[in-house]
Amino acid sequence: MRDPDDVRVLVPVAVLAGQVIPDQLIRVLSGTTVVLLAYHEIPEQTAPEQAREQFEPKAREELAELVSVFEAAGATVETRLVFTHDTDQTTERIATEADCDAVLLSNPAPTIDRIIVPIKEDINLETITKVAAAVGRHEDIELTLFHAVEDDDAVSDGEALLSEVANELAVLGVSREHISRVVVVAQNPLQALIEGAKDHDVVVMGEEKPTLRGRLFGETSDRVAEQTVAPVLVVRRPLDPEPDAEDADGPTTDGPE
Known part of the structure; x- marks a missing residue:
């Protein structure tokens, strides 16, 4: 197990x-x-x-x-x-x-001092928090919890959500002194995240369900990786039950143990 x-x-x-x-x-x-x-x-x-x-x-x-x-x-x-x-x-x-739990979208990372973790309501929050803690326990790394809301009335709820996540990160071993929280009012949450990520070195974000927009313009995580030029850890969402599909490669083999 x-x-x-x-x-x-x-x-x-x-x-x-x-x-x-x-x-x-x-x-x-x-x-x-x-x-x-x-x-x-x-x-x-x-x-x-x-x-x-x-x-x-x-x-x-x-x-x-x-x-x-x-x-x-x-x-x-x-x-x-x-x-x-x-x-x-x-x-x-x-x-x-x-x-x-997560898949790496690799990009250059000459230094890693700050990691940004966008939180979207409570979607897959437990796994996102667990992954963020695993990469954020280093003493020289700062974690920024990020949340975008549509109007000023939602700011307090956003702050409460990030406070909950910060408390869980502390339980998982991340120093409270290394956790900051940012709630922004934005009509375009993706663009707000990209702007917020510019002074960070890694993004830890949840995977979203496939959408028509994603198929046309690229998945959100791919767009963040392209526009921030930072590594992105995409935390996988729980899978919907689907019938088995044929893969396009031959047998997978394990390499060195």
């Missing part, structure tokens, strides 16, 4: 494309169980088995090196190695199979 205090983060890495996970981000994730998803996207006409035969030795070598870096920082590491036609679909499947 899984330890309820365990926070599991999926870290997708384009293992043969020279993608680098910043050292500061590795340090921040050191208090979690990191599930390294080493993937290599292949053309539609290429069979995963063929790609595995050609590229697996080099991919495993790169993956082993990355595992050693995370373990040296103190993280518990699990691995998956996949050759896939559809990276997004594979990422979602592995996140579900590995029971991950």
Whole structure:
């Protein structure tokens, strides 16, 4: 049975494309169980088995090196190695199979001193708080709890919500001195978040349900990652029951333990 205090983060890495996970981000994730998803996207006409035969030795070598870096920082590491036609679909499947609480959208992070955590009502609040605590317990990191409301009348409710989250973070081991709370009045909450995130180094935010707008303009977390150019930890929402779907890659293999 899984330890309820365990926070599991999926870290997708384009293992043969020279993608680098910043050292500061590795340090921040050191208090979690990191599930390294080493993937290599292949053309539609290429069979995963063929790609595995050609590229697996080099991919495993790169993956082993990355595992050693995370373990040296103190993280518990699990691995998956996949050759896939559809990276997004594979990422979602592995996140579900590995029971991950969050998925990393990686961006450069030369320093990590401040993390912003947007809170939207009480949606998936327990898991968001748990993930924020896991990455925010470091003594040199400040956590900003952020909430946007539509008018002045809702400010007090927003402050009460953030106070509740701050109390739970303190119970989970985050110093109260390192927690600040910001409630803003904004007609465009996403733009307010992007503005608020500009002087922060990492965003921890909840995943939203898929929408038509998201399909047309990109999911909120992707837009935040693009416009802030900061790493984003997307806390996964509880999944709706769905029928099993065929994935676009071959058998998943575990890498070095």
